[in-house]
Amino acid sequence: MRRQLIAGNWKMHGSKEMTSELINGIANGLGHVSGANNFDVLVCPSSVYLSIASGLVSETSVKLGAQNVNANEQGAFTGEISLPMLAEIGCQYVLLGHSERRELFGETNGQVAEKFSACVALDFTVTPVLCIGETLEQRQQERTNAVLSEQLDAVLEVTGIAGFAKAVIAYEPVWAIGTGETATPEQAQNAHEFIRNKLAEHDQDIAQQTRILYGGSMKPTNALELLSQADIDGGLIGGASLQAESFLGICKAAAQIGIA
Numbered sequence: 001m002r003r004q005l006i007a008g009n010w011k012m013h014g015s016k017e018m019t020s021e022l023i024n025g026i027a028n029g030l031g032h033v034s035g036a037n038n039f040d041v042l043v044c045p046s047s048v049y050l051s052i053a054s055g056l057v058s059e060t061s062v063k064l065g066a067q068n069v070n071a072n073e074q075g076a077f078t079g080e081i082s083l084p085m086l087a088e089i090g091c092q093y094v095l096l097g098h099s100e101r102r103e104l105f106g107e108t109n110g111q112v113a114e115k116f117s118a119c120v121a122l123d124f125t126v127t128p129v130l131c132i133g134e135t136l137e138q139r140q141q142e143r144t145n146a147v148l149s150e151q152l153d154a155v156l157e158v159t160g161i162a163g164f165a166k167a168v169i170a171y172e173p174v175w176a177i178g179t180g181e182t183a184t185p186e187q188a189q190n191a192h193e194f195i196r197n198k199l200a201e202h203d204q205d206i207a208q209q210t211r212i213l214y215g216g217s218m219k220p221t222n223a224l225e226l227l228s229q230a231d232i233d234g235g236l237i238g239g240a241s242l243q244a245e246s247f248l249g250i251c252k253a254a255a256q257i258g259i260a
């Protein structure tokens with residue numbers, strides 16, 4: 001059975017104070033959630049606060065992730081951060097190809113695949129969370145599955161299916177990110193099923209074990225319904241991850257499913 005993963009993407013929000021308040025609030029709150037051992041919790045603060053966050057999560061069950069990485073191991077890449085650096089400060093996960101990086105910073109499928117491949121080359125010391133999803137226009141043109149295929153194929157071509165052995169995928173319809181508009185459980189399940197079937201064309205076992213998270217305006221009020229879908233194995237949460245109370249509300253939904 002796949003363990004649910006509830007991940008918070010803090011984006012470019014926060015401060016030293018917020019980092020410690022939020023991590024302590026989440027860790028303490030999880031202590032009061034029955035079934036909290038049945039799912040994983042991940043926070044992805046801004047890279048500036050990763051070192052501080054690493055110390056704060058070390059005595060807790062909360063895992064730490066970065067929001068981006070450079071595919072190169074080291075070198076003259078001003079302003080960039082490498083995987084060995086992330087690993088050294090205690091990051092276990094890294095988000096790759098978030099739609100904001102694709103849209104605002106022009107990240108291509110090819111560049112995302114290089115970053116993914118770098119995680120594989122480092123033997124998954126830092127687990128990639130590959131973000132994929134269609135824009136509103138692409139959905140309206142009924143190109144959702146074609147877009148998801150392209151985004152997955154770009155990675156499959158570089159790493160093969162073995163690259164997904166320990167990876168996480170986040171399906172994030174771009175039109176649902178930060179908009180308050182959520183995919184219906186049915187829309188989300190259909191996309192997740194499509195992604196899993198696509199992996200299964202290459203390897204059944206890997207397809208069955210890969211966690212596929214949903215992201216796009218998930219909140220305590222819609223989490224249970226989304227997380228109950230057969231192929232949804234957790235959430236990648238933006239806005240609602242910035243307050244311990246709302247993030248914990250989503251964690252409680254995951255706990256309910258873990259217990260059921």
Ligand code: PEP
Pocket residue numbers: 009172176177178179180215216217218236237238239240
């Ligand atoms: C995200 O940024 O990955 C995200 C899902 O944001 P939000 O929850 O705010 O829609």
